[in-house]
Amino acid sequence: MRFFDSLADAVARVRGFLGRAGRESRLTDEMRFHVDMQTEALVRGGVDTGEARRRALVAFGGRERWRDAARDEYRAQFFDRLVQDVRYGFRSLRHARIFTAASVATLALGIGATTAIFSVVDAVLLRPLPYADPNGLVMLWEHHMSQGSEHNVTGPANFLDWRDEARSFSAMAAFVGTRVTVVTPGGEPVSEQSRYASAELLPMLGVRPVVGRLYTRSEDTPAAARVAVIDYGLWQRRFGGRRDVIGTTVQIDGNDVTVVGVLPKDFAFFEPAAVWMPIRFDNADRTAGGRYLRVLARLKPGVSWEQADLEMRAIARRRAIEMPQLDADWTALASPLRQDLVGTSRTPLLVLLGAVGFLLLIACANVANLMLARAGDRRREMAVRVALGASPRRIAYQVLTESVMLAVAGAALGVAGAWAGTRLLRTMAPSQLGVAAVSGIGLDARVLVFAVCVAMATGIAFGFAPAVQSARHDPKEALSEGGRGGAGARHAGRLRAVLVVVEIALAVVLLAGAGLMVRTLSDLRRVPLGFDTRHLLTAEVVLHGRAYNNDTTAVAFFEEAERRLASLPAVRAVGAISWLPLSGNRSASSFTVVGQPAPPLGQEPVGDFRAVTPGYLGAMGIPIEEGRGIESTDRRGGGEVVVVSHTLAHTFWPNGSAVGHELRYEWDAWHVARIVGVAGDVHHDGPRTEPYMEMYLPLEQFPYTGMTFVLRTSGDPLAVAAPMRAVLREMDPTQAVASFTPMADLARASVGDTRLDTVLFGMFGIIGLVLAMIGIYGLGAYTVQQRRHEFGIRMALGAQRSAVLSMAIRRGLVLAAIGLVAGVLGALSLTHLMGTLLFGVKPNDPVTFAWVGAALAAVAALSAWVPARRATRLDPVAALRSD
Amino acid sequence: MADDARNDLLQGTLDMLVLKTLQLGPMHGWGITELLQRGSADVLQVGQGSLYPALYRLERQRFIKSSWQTTQNNRRARYYALTARGRERLATERSNWARMSRAIEMILELSSA
Numbered sequence: 002m003r004f005f006d007s008l009a010d011a012v013a014r015v016r017g018f019l020g021r022a023g024r025e026s027r028l029t030d031e032m033r034f035h036v037d038m039q040t041e042a043l044v045r046g047g048v049d050t051g052e053a054r055r056r057a058l059v060a061f062g063g064r065e066r067w068r069d070a071a072r073d074e075y076r077a078q079f080f081d082r083l084v085q086d087v088r089y090g091f092r093s094l095r096h097a098r099i100f101t102a103a104s105v106a107t108l109a110l111g112i113g114a115t116t117a118i119f120s121v122v123d124a125v126l127l128r129p130l131p132y133a134d135p136n137g138l139v140m141l142w143e144h145h146m147s148q149g150s151e152h153n154v155t156g157p158a159n160f161l162d163w164r165d166e167a168r169s170f171s172a173m174a175a176f177v178g179t180r181v182t183v184v185t186p187g188g189e190p191v192s193e194q195s196r197y198a199s200a201e202l203l204p205m206l207g208v209r210p211v212v213g214r215l216y217t218r219s220e221d222t223p224a225a226a227r228v229a230v231i232d233y234g235l236w237q238r239r240f241g242g243r244r245d246v247i248g249t250t251v252q253i254d255g256n257d258v259t260v261v262g263v264l265p266k267d268f269a270f271f272e273p274a275a276v277w278m279p280i281r282f283d284n285a286d287r288t289a290g291g292r293y294l295r296v297l298a299r300l301k302p303g304v305s306w307e308q309a310d311l312e313m314r315a316i317a318r319r320r321a322i323e324m325p326q327l328d329a330d331w332t333a334l335a336s337p338l339r340q341d342l343v344g345t346s347r348t349p350l351l352v353l354l355g356a357v358g359f360l361l362l363i364a365c366a367n368v369a370n371l372m373l374a375r376a377g378d379r380r381r382e383m384a385v386r387v388a389l390g391a392s393p394r395r396i397a398y399q400v401l402t403e404s405v406m407l408a409v410a411g412a413a414l415g416v417a418g419a420w421a422g423t424r425l426l427r428t429m430a431p432s433q434l435g436v437a438a439v440s441g442i443g444l445d446a447r448v449l450v451f452a453v454c455v456a457m458a459t460g461i462a463f464g465f466a467p468a469v470q471s472a473r474h475d476p477k478e479a480l481s482e483g484g485r486g487g488a489g490a491r492h493a494g495r496l497r498a499v500l501v502v503v504e505i506a507l508a509v510v511l512l513a514g515a516g517l518m519v520r521t522l523s524d525l526r527r528v529p530l531g532f533d534t535r536h537l538l539t540a541e542v543v544l545h546g547r548a549y550n551n552d553t554t555a556v557a558f559f560e561e562a563e564r565r566l567a568s569l570p571a572v573r574a575v576g577a578i579s580w581l582p583l584s585g586n587r588s589a590s591s592f593t594v595v596g597q598p599a600p601p602l603g604q605e606p607v608g609d610f611r612a613v614t615p616g617y618l619g620a621m622g623i624p625i626e627e628g629r630g631i632e633s634t635d636r637r638g639g640g641e642v643v644v645v646s647h648t649l650a651h652t653f654w655p656n657g658s659a660v661g662h663e664l665r666y667e668w669d670a671w672h673v674a675r676i677v678g679v680a681g682d683v684h685h686d687g688p689r690t691e692p693y694m695e696m697y698l699p700l701e702q703f704p705y706t707g708m709t710f711v712l713r714t715s716g717d718p719l720a721v722a723a724p725m726r727a728v729l730r731e732m733d734p735t736q737a738v739a740s741f742t743p744m745a746d747l748a749r750a751s752v753g754d755t756r757l758d759t760v761l762f763g764m765f766g767i768i769g770l771v772l773a774m775i776g777i778y779g780l781g782a783y784t785v786q787q788r789r790h791e792f793g794i795r796m797a798l799g800a801q802r803s804a805v806l807s808m809a810i811r812r813g814l815v816l817a818a819i820g821l822v823a824g825v826l827g828a829l830s831l832t833h834l835m836g837t838l839l840f841g842v843k844p845n846d847p848v849t850f851a852w853v854g855a856a857l858a859a860v861a862a863l864s865a866w867v868p869a870r871r872a873t874r875l876d877p878v879a880a881l882r883s884d
Numbered sequence: 885m886a887d888d889a890r891n892d893l894l895q896g897t898l899d900m901l902v903l904k905t906l907q908l909g910p911m912h913g914w915g916i917t918e919l920l921q922r923g924s925a926d927v928l929q930v931g932q933g934s935l936y937p938a939l940y941r942l943e944r945q946r947f948i949k950s951s952w953q954t955t956q957n958n959r960r961a962r963y964y965a966l967t968a969r970g971r972e973r974l975a976t977e978r979s980n981w982a983r984m985s986r987a988i989e990m991i992l993e994l995s996s997a
Contacts, residue, residue: 027962028936030960031962034912034913035913035932038915
């Protein structure tokens with residue numbers, strides 16, 4: 002009943018506030034009626050009309066003042082009271098420093114974490130993709146049914162067939178990323194990430210060039226003149242943003258290409274690409290083998306992606322019969338573009354959002370607890386206010402205003418934290434958050450609105466119980482007998498105790514997770530990768546152009562470059578390899594051991610190939626365990642040689658020596674190579690993956706046009722970049738270094754996922770810990786406040802301070818102990834779920850658990866001690882008199 | 885309002901009196917002032933500056949309701965009427981008033997014994 006009354010009242014206020022025009026006319030009409038009646042009465046009493054009217058008006062008094070008073074009643078001093086309450090709130094919060102700091106910190110953590118995670122969820126899952134009609138876009142993939150990924154790239158033959166035959170789509174485009182060397186007029190050759198794409202791709206995405214035009218279908222044929230569209234970054238970097246870039250001819254991989262357009266600044270689609278060129282399929286591509294294309298298509302209106310998917314599967318069945326050499330055992334499928342951009346991050350993100358929402362709930366409960374403890378402290382204040390005529394509702398509003406103020410302060414801090422947090426996520430996890438690169442994580446208006454809503458809801462959620470409790474105070478009771486808690490209060494006390502236990506248990510679980518991740522990270526960093534990452538520069542050089550179509554010219558180039566680089570003053574050793582460790586690239590194929598029984602077909606061992614120059618193993622610091630390394634005298638004419646890795650040697654010759662044996666391997670044709678040495682193992686894909694069986698082959702025997710130099714330097718590795726570029730320019734001014742990266746950076750990046758997980762777990766652990774701290778503190782403060790009277794009597798009767806302290810602290814410590822045990826049990830049953838995240842440490846790692854337990858016990862003791870100390874400082878006289 | 889000598893009614897008393905007059909039947913603002921003045925033999929002269937705010941306050945609290953009606957002389961006037969809540973309120977206030985005035989009376993009657 003009460004609730005509905007105040008609701009009706011609120012509605013009336015709002016209506017009064019909004020219906021200003023109606024109200025004004027009502028006031029005027031009523032006033033006129035009143036004066037008329039008064040006049041008439043006077044006229045009846047014998048006064049003449051004009052005089053009567055004058056007197057009536059005088060009697061009415063100052064019209065404007067009357068109106069103001071009436072108006073005020075209408076407008077229901079809602080805003081005046083709000084201002085008053087806010088001012089009062091400021092004053093009272095300023096006086097309760099610890100309370101305010103604890104509440105604001107709790108809320109900042111809760112709201113900040115929620116906002117940060119929401120901003121990621123929003124960018125990845127909720128915001129529409131920044132393309133024209135994004136829901137109609139699908140990716141088309143192939144799937145090798147007996148093995149391999151479900152979203153495998155396709156080849157030109159299949160793509161061209163789909164484009165001709167599929168009925169579900171209004172447009173279809175293939176694209177592939179690659180690196181090209183770009184020479185601008187009068188500039189240096191620079192390697193740029195680029196993309197070959199069908200002419201339909203960019204229009205399908207709704208891209209409008211900022212300058213010039215996109216390339217057309219007629220330019221997407223082998224016969225057409227070569228054209229390119231460049232991205233905004235390249236335009237600014239290489240052309241200074243000049244509009245006359247349109248029509249400029251640049252050299253791309255040795256071909257003259259005309260720039261026809263510039264892409265908008267914020268455009269992104271999968272990996273960045275500076276140069277976009279037509280893909281120029283010809284007739285030979287209709288039968289070409291090899292799969293390297295990704296395909297984007299737009300659904301016809303009214304066609305769902307599931308229908309398109311069915312059609313793709315039907316087409317694939319036909320292709321498997323028509324082109325068995327290419328398509329037997331393959332099927333095709335369609336999937337929404339967002340799914341491919343989001344990847345596998347959907348579920349973890351939603352779990353994270355749920356977890357963070359749970360933390361926020363606990364934060365609210367915590368602050369409600371603090372407020373209840375404080376409400377106890379403020380009983381007299383409230384009682385005095387009630388006695389002075391404040392209505393219960395007014396007091397409830399006041400308490401609610403304070404809690405919303407706390408929530409707003411917490412939200413402000415939290416949003417600042419979230420801003421820093423999202424920046425951190427962005428710099429740490431560009432690859433894990435695929436779509437975020439496209440739509441961009443950040444604190445935009447949506448996220449801020451979300452944060453404000455969360456803050457308001459939070460303020461009301463945790464302020465409601467204390468507000469109701471304050472409003473219920475009976476001033477007589479509070480002023481006279483100190484109002485001991487009845488059954489209801491005891492029930493609430495038990496609830497508070499359970500909350501504290503849950504908080505501590507949660508903190509233990511989260512901290513255990515964080516501790517395990519920290520140990521995992523440090524263990525991962527300690528894994529010897531098999532080579533020395535210090536003072537090592539890596540530089541990828543991909544040779545382009547007709548001059549290097551012939552293997553021997555490419556090999557000669559790399560050998561000559563190695564010789565010249567070795568003579569640079571700061572370079573201590575240099576070598577080159579086709580697939581650099583930690584680069585994410587590798588190439589493997591099956592092989593057999595000559596002289597050992599051949600395994601059944603399809604079960605041959607798989608080994609990794611590495612084409613290397615003679616300097617490579619030495620420059621990397623990979624030890625030769627037996628025999629010798631690759632030498633410059635290893636030429637095809639003298640018979641093929643190979644250096645195998647430790648793992649390969651010990652797999653096939655666990656007891657004897659591998660040197661002298663022969664391997665058969667397939668690489669365009671079958672080769673036989675004699676093992677001349679055994680090299681140490683290398684963690685090619687980072688510390689988490691075991692070393693592969695590797696075969697180092699001389700470059701001359703295994704020619705390759707894209708090599709990565711490794712340069713062991715005496716100082717800062719990047720200082721060698723400029724001299725190296727000069728050396729290459731001297732040799733061939735049309736070639737460029739694709740990228741310079743210190744090996745230490747690659748090593749750091751190889752544990753990037755783990756670092757992100759560690760930071761996330763750590764954040765959650767800290768939030769859990771702070772919540773638990775504040776929970777224990779709030780409970781202690783409340784207990785001390787409740788038992789103030791009792792403590793006062795005890796001390797008046799001569800109890801030792803230490804005895805009172807131990808009484809006041811006991812409950813908090815008991816609850817902390819229960820929470821700790823529950824948390825450890827919970828953590829033991831949950832951390833095994835982290836199995837795949839961990840490395841080198843068991844999910845029940847005793848060291849981690851001991852640390853977490855000790856840390857929590859210390860924190861709990863401190864949080865319980867602070868309020869308990871207050872009990873010992875009570876002045877017995879004051880405590881007894883106060884209530 | 886406080887500077888208006890005729891308005892020396894205790895805060896809250898005016899509300900009670902307004903409710904009382906409306907208990908006699910629906911009435912417009914001018915009628916209420918007339919009734920209060922005549923009913924108290926001209927002792928209570930309620931200024932419009934306090935009457936109308938009181939009416940609006942009581943209406944917002946849903947003790948009274950109002951509507952436009954036509955008077956006997958065919959004029960448009962805003963009539964106020966008591967609601968069920970208002971009746972209850974009046975009863976409470978009356979008993980409070982009775983208690984209070986009795987208490988004050990008792991004090992005033994004290995004689996030195």
